[in-house]
Amino acid sequence: MAMPDFIGIGAQKAGTTWLYDMLAQNPSIWLPPLKEVHFFDYLDAPPARRLKRAAHIEKVAGRLERGKLDKGSEGDGAAKAAHLRSLVGDHLLTQDWYGSIFDYPDAKGRVTGEITPAYLELDEKGMATLSDMLPKTRFVLIIREPAARTMSQLKMAVARSKADPSGGTKDWAFFLKKIKTNTRGNYQTAIPLWQQSVGAERLLIRPFGMVRHQPAALIREIEAFIGAEHFDSYTDMSEPSHKTKEVAAVPDWVAREVEEMAAPQKDYLIEAFGEEFYKNTR
Numbered sequence: 001m002a003m004p005d006f007i008g009i010g011a012q013k014a015g016t017t018w019l020y021d022m023l024a025q026n027p028s029i030w031l032p033p034l035k036e037v038h039f040f041d042y043l044d045a046p047p048a049r050r051l052k053r054a055a056h057i058e059k060v061a062g063r064l065e066r067g068k069l070d071k072g073s074e075g076d077g078a079a080k081a082a083h084l085r086s087l088v089g090d091h092l093l094t095q096d097w098y099g100s101i102f103d104y105p106d107a108k109g110r111v112t113g114e115i116t117p118a119y120l121e122l123d124e125k126g127m128a129t130l131s132d133m134l135p136k137t138r139f140v141l142i143i144r145e146p147a148a149r150t151m152s153q154l155k156m157a158v159a160r161s162k163a164d165p166s167g168g169t170k171d172w173a174f175f176l177k178k179i180k181t182n183t184r185g186n187y188q189t190a191i192p193l194w195q196q197s198v199g200a201e202r203l204l205i206r207p208f209g210m211v212r213h214q215p216a217a218l219i220r221e222i223e224a225f226i227g228a229e230h231f232d233s234y235t236d237m238s239e240p241s242h243k244t245k246e247v248a249a250v251p252d253w254v255a256r257e258v259e260e261m262a263a264p265q266k267d268y269l270i271e272a273f274g275e276e277f278y279k280n281t282r
Contacts, residue, residue, distance in 0.1 A: 001099035006113040006138045006226040009194070010120030012184035013152040014144035015211040020115045022219055022237065028229035030107040032114055033080045034060055039098045040126050041118040054088045061085050080104075095133060111228045120190050121183070127197040138226055139198060141191070143269065144208035145281040146262035149185050151250070154258060158247045165247070172254045180261065188268035205273075209280035 008016050017035070024031050034057060042053065061081040083104050091097045102112045120141065122130065144152075157175050158165055165171035194203055204225045210218040215237045223230055270278045 001096070002102035002107070002112070003099060003134055004102055004113045004137055005111045006140060007119065007134075008113070008115035008117075008140045008142075010117035010141055010184065011144060011149060011187075012117040012120075013149050013156065014117075014142045014185075014208050016115050016117045016142065018211055018215075019140070019142065019222075022215075022234055023113070023222070023228075025234050026223070026228055026231040028110055028231070029226075030102075030104070030110040030112045032101050032104070033064055034084060034101070034114075036116045036118070037098070037101065037114045038116055038118060039093060040122055040130050041116070042093050043126060043129060045093065050092055054092060057084050057088055098133075111226055113226065117184060120194075121186055122190075122193075124193070127193055131197050134198075137198075137202070139194070139203045140222055140225070141194070141203065141205045142208055142211065143187065143205060143281050144185075145278070146185060146187070146265035146269070147259050148282060149208075150179065150183075150258050150262050151255070153179050153184060154254075155247050155250070172251060176254065176257060185262075185265060187265045191268075191272070207277055207280040209282055 008019050010016060020031060020035050023029050038053065042049065045053070061084040064077040064081040064084070067077055087097060087101065091100075101114070119126075119130075154175055157178050161175075163171065165175060191205070204222065206218060206221065216234075219234065219237070220230065222228075266278065269281065
């Protein structure tokens with residue numbers, strides 16, 4: 001059964017779409033047209049969530065058929081759409097289903113991978129399954145400064161809801177509660193678990209500042225780490241991907257609460273990686 005050679009595990013709002021857009025351009029790398037596969041975090045998903053996942057796969061397949069390929073994606077959109085549709089059925093979100101994603105003909109002989117930021121915060125059960133299934137896979141984690149990452153997640157939640165939170169404290173409190181429930185950036189809990197589960201030698205951790213200020217150097221490191229050939233013709237390397245949409249001005253009290261939420265993560269990063277690394281996460 002085919003399995004990915006590497007996985008980008010996060011963090012959310014820390015350059016993972018940019019990473020997908022870049023690596024998809026490298027001829028020696030194959031990434032599925034489904035940017036976020038969401039397998040290991042959906043292991044115990046209820047039926048309704050599985051149906052929602054199937055609907056999302058169909059939506060992506062439709063985009064491919066209409067020629068709306070993701071940046072850096074090449075090849076026959078209709079063939080890719082057919083491959084995605086073959087993933088929808090009773091086997092959805094099984095181990096065989098996950099392996100079949102990487103059995104695509106164009107993937108043969110290339111370094112294969114996927115990028116799903118939600119994997120950063122897998123629980124112990126999810127990590128145990130991942131470790132058993134992927135004994136040789138390598139993992140890439142880009143760390144963004146905790147307060148900036150959390151604020152970007154907050155703004156994304158507001159933008160996706162299409163709500164206007166300018167009505168007062170109650171509206172902003174709703175979105176703060178939403179991101180507290182689903183942090184997607186709990187470094188102090190997640191990173192030690194990943195290091196323990198897969199080993200530090202299979203986990204490449206780099207600061208988000210490299211995406212902004214040293215993108216070529218970061219890509220070269222990742223190419224070498226995952227065993228891909230060096231590629232000299234990346235385009236739009238300095239362009240942001242999926243930039244967070246502007247929302248109503250964030251009140252000062254919300255910004256202060258975000259800072260408080262992020263403070264333990266900041267302390268952990270400085271203790272674990274040093275002050276210089278932390279400064280480079282911006």
